[in-house]
Amino acid sequence: MANLKEIRNRITSVQSTMQITSAMKMVSAAKLKKAQDAITAMRPYAEKLTELLQNVSSSLEGDVGGAFTTQREVKKVLIVAITSNRGLAGAFNSNVVKQVRNLTEEYKGKNIEAEVFAIGKKGNDVLKKTNTVVEVNTALFDDLNFDNAAKIADALTQKFVSGSYDKIELVYNQFKNAATQIIKTEQFLPLAPISSSDLKVSSDYIFEPKKEEIVLTLIPKSLKTQLYKALRDSFAAEHGARMTAMHKATDNATELRNQLKLTYNKARQAAITGEILEIVGGAEALKG
Template sequence: MANLKELRSRITSVSSTMQITSAMKMVSAAKLNKAQMAITAMRPYANKLTELLQNLSASLEGDSASAYAEQREENKILVVAIASNRGLAGAFNSNIIKASKELYENVYSGKQVDFVTIGKKVNDIISKTHSVVSNKNEVYDDLTFANVAAIAEELMEYFTSGSYDKIVVVYNKFKNAATQEVITEQFLPIVPISGEAATNTNLDYIFEPSKEEIVEQLIPKSLKTQLYKAIRDSFASEHGARMTAMHKATDNATELRDALKLSYNKARQASITNEILEIVGGAEALNN
């Protein structure tokens, strides 16, 4: 009977876990719908704005070139690692941590590499072994363009002041609910379009005011939009990853519960059979 009691306890525990994971799946699905619409709506605008700025930057030379496009020897690197404040999202956070450490250990080995973390999970791990100059977990409390723009301005200041020679962003790009791609994207300096791509997009524009003024006004906005897009991509990816993880957890809990119920029924049947055999055996002993 002790075995039956243990099985009943496990069935109750697994059923409770299944209800929790199922509820979390539905919550993430609702949040994913809103986050997906947001990133889908802004991605074409952000990509076109970045392309336009790259074209204009490529056409500027000498003293006219923007300070944000200045190419330097890459001695001091700043990595912006974007993850989430919460777990239970499969490999979502661990993939960003792995990619960030890969940059430190292999891509920029022997150079000064510091981090700006966005997300509690990545900050908790990276800060133990690497230099974190700033932590921006609070941006998820109110994910607006204005709040992200403040972070982008801080990054731009790091670059223009010479504190860092290169700034890269690591984040999960949203593809669909089940697929997220880890992206390492150069934030600063701006990478101008070159070669055949520049030739194909070099159209004859009339600029008013001057090309230089347009570039200087649009570059900060473009960089803010680029960072906002990356965080929005990561935000949608987080909910997609969590929904998928909770869906799998619910399926696994359902399978385990069914297996435990089967074991419980078999054990109960065996117990009843033993009781019947004992009763029959006792009756036969009395008759003899």
Template sequence: MANLKEIRNRIASVSSTMQITSAMKMVSAAKLKKAQDAITAMRPYSQKLTELLQNLSATMDGDTGGAFAEQRAINKVLVVAITSNRGLCGAFNSNVIKQVKAVEAMYAGKQVDVITVGKKGNDVLDKTSNITENHSSVYDDLTFENVAAIAESLMDKFAAGEYDRIELVYNHFKNAATQQILTEQFLPLATAENADVDNSNVDYIFEPSKEEIVLSLIPLSLKTQLYKAIRDSFASEHGARMTAMHKATDNATDLRNQLKLTYNKARQAAITNEILEIVGGAEALNN
């Protein structure tokens, strides 16, 4: 059995760790509230914008999406892996990395490049995948304007024919304890046939023309889609970290209690041994 000093040192170490994880849990909980409010407020706008674009496209003949709707033979694929800049959030980052690997395997034999958003994903994927860009700094100032610049770059690459398909891989925020990995097609635009669009009750008055509206909505819709994905991931990160730190704090509490029990048993055994030695010494003197 370890001596009392070693056990005391371990108890102090575990208690210190428990204080750190508890503090990190509270910080993540505070940040989660703000991030959750942001993504919850944004989702209805994003969904309505997508629905409007799909409804308009479904009522039009021919190719209405311009270069962004062009369906090509898939030879060159770009994967946008959205992770975090910090760790200690459970399987949040590793799940994205695994999904990126699955997407690469799905397009085996084709050119697959990766753009990372987040240092953690970049650090791992840089060793195994062909990373062309890293936009980890977007988290320093997560605004629509900064994300829109990344979206414009992706749109330019697709329009120029550098890639035939662009996929987003990120964590979708469901609640603080649950994040769902999504692989979402960014470009080309999903056709009206692939989207469940019900335009039976749609009645719009167009000003200017329907075509001009659609062409102006497409870039906005794509920028909003990417911004929503990064916001989703950002909220998921804080939820995952809060859950991970909560579990870590509980585990540290259990370990500290076990160590205290071990310490008390060792102390009791030491006291018993001392008493036995005293009694034995007294009996030896009497004899």
């Protein structure tokens, strides 16, 4: 059994860890509320914009989406991996890394080259060891707003339009609640063809300007909104995952501290009993 000093040192160490994990839990809980409100408020707008784009484009003939809807033979794919800059968030980052590696292996089996655009430091640190990371952005989450997300969306769009990549996909954690994050893989470009079963039938409207102009205006806005929503989802999911992980860590540390205190008390009691026996034995020896 460890001596009393060692047990006391371990108890002090565990209590210090508890203070850190408890503080991180409270910080993430405070940030989660704001991030959750942001993504909850944004989803209806993003869904309505997509619905509007689908309804208008479905009534047009021919390829009105231009370069954004061009379906080319897929030879080269860019996977946008959205992770966080900080760890201690459970399986938040590792799930994205695992999904990116699975996609890479799947494309490799089809003789398709897959490269990675890493948004977030943690994803880049792991993926650069096994995948080809062509670009990294770690500053976006320091100031996450639509303008900064739009710049990245424009850069991705340019990579597709120029023919550098035949397909671009987003991999990120979708926020469901504080304890649950869902790994999502979304096709960013080209715009996926819309099946008639997915369309919502609407009345016939008179459009001004023409439908073609509306579609060509909505597509870039829709792409920027899609990326921004994915980033907002990931940001909220990160704080939810970290809050849950730190809550579990604090509970485990509390349990470990209680076990160490019990062990300490047992060892202390055994030491006291031993000392009493020595005193009694010495007294009896003096009497003899």
